[in-house]
């Protein structure tokens with residue numbers, strides 16, 4: 001008899017714990033709680049070690065035992081294993097001695113951490129027999145689904161709010177999806193997609209495939225732990241939209257520890273949000289476990305989710321770990337982008353500006369201690385949100401093609 005190679009037991013309700021089959025479902029019939037993947041950890045423990053992982057190719061699939069597919073991965077062979085920079089200059093600017101930047105602004109293929117989650121979602125969607133990939137997106141997800149489904153040979157129907165940055169629109173359209181721009185904010189796009197999903201048998205990566213999709217975010221945390229020499233950092237500052245990335249980084253650290261790969265994580269989790277859309281930070285600051293939905297108003301469009309699906313769990317992880325949160329203004333976001341660029345030579349998008357600015361606030365408030373390891377999560381690429389900084393940086397010095405013109409211009413700019 002063939003033994004199943006699957007390390008997934010099924011899905012499990014996060015609220016009442018009821019078990020469900022590992023299908024394209026995401027809500028518990030009994031209590032309306034959200035579902036998550038349940039693994040066979042006893043079997044995983046017998047299969048993984050630091051050595052087996054380290055010997056594998058440099059992609060998210062080096063952690064395959066912790067990812068929810070039955071067979072071989074089919075999407076995302078080149079995704080993940082982005083740099084973890086030792087950020088000495090930024091650390092000096094923020095007064096932090098051991099600072100690292102995890103840099104998904106260069107994640108393959110569409111330059112954001114969404115390539116991780118979509119690689120996992122589409123690998124699973126193909127196993128479940130879907131031929132069409134879809135999503136409700138704040139921008140980066142649209143890019144990742146468009147590109148990765150093109151390479152996976154899937155049809156693609158993508159939904160975005162109509163007011164997205166040009167860079168994100170072009171970065172989807174080039175992969176020739178059916179791109180639907182909805183006149184409304186992300187929360188409205190998401191609700192519409194839930195209705196469309198009831199009619200069309202498509203793999204909406206962040207709706208009916210969400211339990212699998214969300215697991216892909218763990219690889220961000222796994223890489224941080226491996227790159228730090230198999231240990232979790234003391235502090236990690238994570239940008240939050242739905243809150244899923246934050247929740248899954250923490251879950252990833254706990255799993256690595258439970259499987260004997262790292263010492264017990266004593267990480268404090270911190271959420272970074274925009275002041276114009278900060279429902280998770282608001283709940284943390286109020287000491288409340290109720291997430292009050294807001295109408296987003298911020299230049300950080302990739303984080304503009306007013307009613308975050310995982311907000312409750314994110315606030316819970318922050319409380320459990322003794323972390324905190326910070327919300328920052330549009331001006332602070334732009335300053336954050338420029339500070340990272342000037343100190344570390346990394347150009348991040350508005351979400352990264354939120355993270356840098358939030359880390360700056362948390363350090364200034366003494367929430368991030370000077371002498372402990374701190375990781376800040378850079379999750380997207382600055383070339384996609386040029387509108388945000390275009391008028392807040394210098395201009396080129398324009399000259400005639402002569403040496404004289406050059407020397408004169410240098411004199412003028414020096415004076």
Ligand SMILES: *Cc1c(COP(=O)(O)O)cnc(C)c1O
Pocket residue numbers: 112113114140141217239240241242243244245246302303349351352379380
């Ligand atoms: C989507 C996104 C996030 C946040 O993701 P959640 O898991 O929904 O909290 C962070 N940064 C960037 C650049 C994103 O596109």
Ligand SMILES: [Zn+2]
Pocket residue numbers: 013014015016017018028029030031032033
């Ligand atoms: Zn339930």
